[in-house]
Amino acid sequence: MKRSDLYFAIVMLAIFVPFFASSDLYAWYKTFNAEHAMIMAFLKFGILATLGEMLGCRISTGRYTTPNFGVLPRMVVWGVLGMAISMAMSVFSAGIPAFIESMGGSELVADFRAEGITFGKFVVALSISVMMNTFFAPVFMTFHKITDAHIAECGGSLRALVTPIPMRRLICNLNWSVQWGFIFKKTIPLFWYPAHTITFMLPGEMRVLFAALLGVALGVILAIGLKKK
Numbered sequence: 001m002k003r004s005d006l007y008f009a010i011v012m013l014a015i016f017v018p019f020f021a022s023s024d025l026y027a028w029y030k031t032f033n034a035e036h037a038m039i040m041a042f043l044k045f046g047i048l049a050t051l052g053e054m055l056g057c058r059i060s061t062g063r064y065t066t067p068n069f070g071v072l073p074r075m076v077v078w079g080v081l082g083m084a085i086s087m088a089m090s091v092f093s094a095g096i097p098a099f100i101e102s103m104g105g106s107e108l109v110a111d112f113r114a115e116g117i118t119f120g121k122f123v124v125a126l127s128i129s130v131m132m133n134t135f136f137a138p139v140f141m142t143f144h145k146i147t148d149a150h151i152a153e154c155g156g157s158l159r160a161l162v163t164p165i166p167m168r169r170l171i172c173n174l175n176w177s178v179q180w181g182f183i184f185k186k187t188i189p190l191f192w193y194p195a196h197t198i199t200f201m202l203p204g205e206m207r208v209l210f211a212a213l214l215g216v217a218l219g220v221i222l223a224i225g226l227k228k229k
Helices: 003-021 023-035 037-061 071-102 106-113 119-135 137-153 167-173 176-201 204-228
Strands: none
Touching: 003 023, 003 037, 023 037, 023 204, 037 071, 037 204, 071 106, 071 119, 071 137, 071 176, 071 204, 106 119, 119 137, 119 176, 137 167, 137 176, 176 204
């Protein structure tokens, strides 16, 4: 284990341990999260998903960052993407149950909205996850890949945030073999469908946090994809 691994572990503990150690801090988090959902989504994804990508970088290169990695611009981009994810989760978690009700599945939706783990909650959560990851996730993942390439082209500097993204060129230069053959074809049905099923079975105030934690897993998955490339 390198010293950088120890520092990384300390940072992760410093983020989560206080919430378990202090009931007052956790109560404040729940209140602030309820009143400022978008701000919290920005912070959660900006911090946790970026740490996940740093972990992925460690797996693929042996270091947590590279000269073109760009920690700060990635945090900002992930923050914005996190707000989009939070919005998508709200839209799909409201729209899909409404559709199921319109198809005669009122009992399933009632189970979904009730406390506890039931078959109905699982069915509705799985439906939300499948629809969100089928229609929202591919566009999100592609745009995320483009922003990563743009940040790298800007040398990992904050200049990436104010420089226009050459969308056409970056889209054409994407490795679609990996993007389709691994990211879309394998990770969406094998990981994201079940992972977000669990997400939507959680209480509403915990969903975005759990989704942000999955960003750490995303970093590992992308590292594996890079190795496949």
